[in-house]
Amino acid sequence: MAAGGKQVEARYRIGQFAKLAGVTAKTLRFYDEIGLFRPSVIDPLTRYRFYQLEQLQELASVLALKDLGLSLTNIRRAIGGVAASERRYALLSELKTATERSLRRAAGSLELINAALEDLRGIRPTVPVVLKHQAAVSVASVRTTVASYVEIETIGRDLRAALPSTAVGDRCGALWHRCEPSPVLEGEAFISVTGRVPARQLYDLKQLPAATLACAYCLPDDVSAASAYHAVDNWITMRGYRLAGPKREIYLDRMLEIQFPVLPG
Amino acid sequence: MAAGGKQVEARYRIGQFAKLAGVTAKTLRFYDEIGLFRPSVIDPLTRYRFYQLEQLQELASVLALKDLGLSLTNIRRAIGGVAASERRYALLSELKTATERSLRRAAGSLELINAALEDLRGIRPTVPVVLKHQAAVSVASVRTTVASYVEIETIGRDLRAALPSTAVGDRCGALWHRCEPSPVLEGEAFISVTGRVPARQLYDLKQLPAATLACAYCLPDDVSAASAYHAVDNWITMRGYRLAGPKREIYLDRMLEIQFPVLPG
DNA sequence: ACGACCTTAACGGTGCGTTAAAGTTT
DNA sequence: CAAACTTTAACGCACCGTTAAGGTCG
Numbered sequence: 001m002a003a004g005g006k007q008v009e010a011r012y013r014i015g016q017f018a019k020l021a022g023v024t025a026k027t028l029r030f031y032d033e034i035g036l037f038r039p040s041v042i043d044p045l046t047r048y049r050f051y052q053l054e055q056l057q058e059l060a061s062v063l064a065l066k067d068l069g070l071s072l073t074n075i076r077r078a079i080g081g082v083a084a085s086e087r088r089y090a091l092l093s094e095l096k097t098a099t100e101r102s103l104r105r106a107a108g109s110l111e112l113i114n115a116a117l118e119d120l121r122g123i124r125p126t127v128p129v130v131l132k133h134q135a136a137v138s139v140a141s142v143r144t145t146v147a148s149y150v151e152i153e154t155i156g157r158d159l160r161a162a163l164p165s166t167a168v169g170d171r172c173g174a175l176w177h178r179c180e181p182s183p184v185l186e187g188e189a190f191i192s193v194t195g196r197v198p199a200r201q202l203y204d205l206k207q208l209p210a211a212t213l214a215c216a217y218c219l220p221d222d223v224s225a226a227s228a229y230h231a232v233d234n235w236i237t238m239r240g241y242r243l244a245g246p247k248r249e250i251y252l253d254r255m256l257e258i259q260f261p262v263l264p265g
Numbered sequence: 266m267a268a269g270g271k272q273v274e275a276r277y278r279i280g281q282f283a284k285l286a287g288v289t290a291k292t293l294r295f296y297d298e299i300g301l302f303r304p305s306v307i308d309p310l311t312r313y314r315f316y317q318l319e320q321l322q323e324l325a326s327v328l329a330l331k332d333l334g335l336s337l338t339n340i341r342r343a344i345g346g347v348a349a350s351e352r353r354y355a356l357l358s359e360l361k362t363a364t365e366r367s368l369r370r371a372a373g374s375l376e377l378i379n380a381a382l383e384d385l386r387g388i389r390p391t392v393p394v395v396l397k398h399q400a401a402v403s404v405a406s407v408r409t410t411v412a413s414y415v416e417i418e419t420i421g422r423d424l425r426a427a428l429p430s431t432a433v434g435d436r437c438g439a440l441w442h443r444c445e446p447s448p449v450l451e452g453e454a455f456i457s458v459t460g461r462v463p464a465r466q467l468y469d470l471k472q473l474p475a476a477t478l479a480c481a482y483c484l485p486d487d488v489s490a491a492s493a494y495h496a497v498d499n500w501i502t503m504r505g506y507r508l509a510g511p512k513r514e515i516y517l518d519r520m521l522e523i524q525f526p527v528l529p530g
Numbered sequence: 531a532c533g534a535c536c537t538t539a540a541c542g543g544t545g546c547g548t549t550a551a552a553g554t555t556t
Numbered sequence: 557c558a559a560a561c562t563t564t565a566a567c568g569c570a571c572c573g574t575t576a577a578g579g580t581c582g
Contacts, residue, residue, distance in 0.1 A: 010518055013562075014562075022395065022398065023397075027547095030545070046555095047562085047563060049562090053519075056482055056517070057482045060394070063395045064395060066545095067377075067395070067396070069374050071544075089382065089385050093382065096375065102371050103368065113334070114361065120354050128326045130328045132286070133287065134287070217322045253275055255318060257321070279535090279536075280535060289572085291573070295572055311580065311581095312536085313535095314536090314537095336571095337571070337572095338570085
């Protein structure tokens with residue numbers, strides 16, 4: 001019985017203190033565990049935690065910062081030790097920019113969700129579009145103007161025929177340097193290559209640059225492709241990206257992948 | 266050696282397929298594990314996962330929904346099975362309201378952070394304020410008009426003296442029915458009681474109603490209390506709460522807790 | 531036979547809520 | 557003695573990134 005002689009400061013067990021402070025006992029245990037807010041005394045025998053009334057103010061500071069959205073880790077940095085006030089200012093500034101970002105993201109996201117809902121109401125929902133990063137890849141290519149889109153396929157077949165079969169990689173397709181609104185179509189058939197490839201006048205050897213790509217898949221017919229192009233175009237516009245290079249078409253097995261290189265802004 | 270007779274659909278191992286799709290192999294494994302997006306074939310011997318090109322479109326749908334902010338669990342609900350389109354609409358609508366909420370929260374939060382930053386620039390930072398819920402509590406009380414704030418303490422002492430000491434609980438304080446801007450001060454000293462208490466004309470027996478309270482702690486002097494009152498007042502205004510009942514003062518050991526009952530709106 | 535690829539398993543990060551099993555206080 | 561309280565321990569949530577240890581493919 002620790003009921004010593006003089007009047008000892010009132011101690012509260014965890015449940016009592018929790019009720020006073022308006023948090024759960026579990027929360028207090030957790031805060032103790034992570035070193036954010038500790039009991040003033042721990043009975044070494046029973047390991048019971050004991051708190052004092054003065055600590056209510058300390059806990060209130062913690063909870064007020066938490067209410068602003070600061071993480072527990074950062075709250076710990078913001079309250080203890082020397083120069084806590086400077087750190088607190090820095091952490092709140094950081095939190096401010098983070099909150100501004102998430103505000104903008106939420107606003108943008110909301111627009112996109114609304115667009116998606118509109119889209120779902122339509123008869124024929126839009127093709128899904130995804131963003132991905134693509135490393136640079138070595139290719140052999142032939143660039144030329146063509147009279148129609150399909151013509152580039154012939155060029156591609158000729159290109160493949162001109163290459164040693166050991167050197168051709170797994171991806172082939174076309175770049176479109178000028179298309180659609182332009183009166184002339186200028187395309188570039190390409191095939192990825194590996195290792196050393198003999199240089200010839202028939203084709204160029206170059207790198208497709210690394211890029212961030214907005215992509216959609218479609219069947220290899222004009223109607224499907226047109227709606228995929230439209231979907232990607234719309235997608236880019238809605239998110240405020242801008243086109244950053246020639247559009248790419250990748251020939252997959254029985255599918256076409258439409259890729260628009262994009263940059264933010 | 267599964268190289269059977271006829272031309273089999275091209276199969277891609279997880280790494281290849283991941284590269285094509287622009288995600289990591291780990292992500293594909295995870296999606297498989299949670300049943301969101303599964304390989305078309307799993308070798309029963311080696312457990313290698315194999316994917317087909319057609320699945321790129323399916324994965325794109327998943328990623329597009331994820332990009333909108335839908336959780337993986339909800340994406341699974343949105344794509345598989347019957348009536349997927351209705352569910353998709355419902356889930357997106359739900360996501361929309363959630364996003365609107367978080368948008369409002371971020372906007373409000375930003376204001377509060379700015380206010381906190383302003384506050385930190387000041388000489389004397391504001392007292393922290395916290396929100397908490399309080400259950401109803403039985404009290405004995407004496408309500409009266411007083412000439413000054415301190416007078417209520419005398420009333421409180423008299424009240425305590427009038428009660429059997431076995432019945433008094435652990436909380437005492439005062440309610441302020443009219444104060445500050447009002448020309449007359451009307452307070453109500455109270456002490457929490459337990460079990461049965463003899464009814465007398467000296468005091469009322471009643472319940473402090475359950476409430477949501479905006480609280481601050483201060484020293485029991487007029488200057489400290491004034492700044493705490495001001496802090497809570499300001500806090501309530503900034504968050505768009507409104508006062509919902511008499512203000513409460515709780516007498517703690519060597520501290521005072523200021524509580525304003527509030528309601529949203 | 532070596533390197534690149536595949537497998538499962540498990541921890542980490544955020545902030546606690548929620549059992550569960552067992553000891554303590556009143 | 558029973559009720560109410562305390563303790564530690566552990567899982568759960570969301571979404572994978574990141575080792576780690578050990579088989580498989582070209």
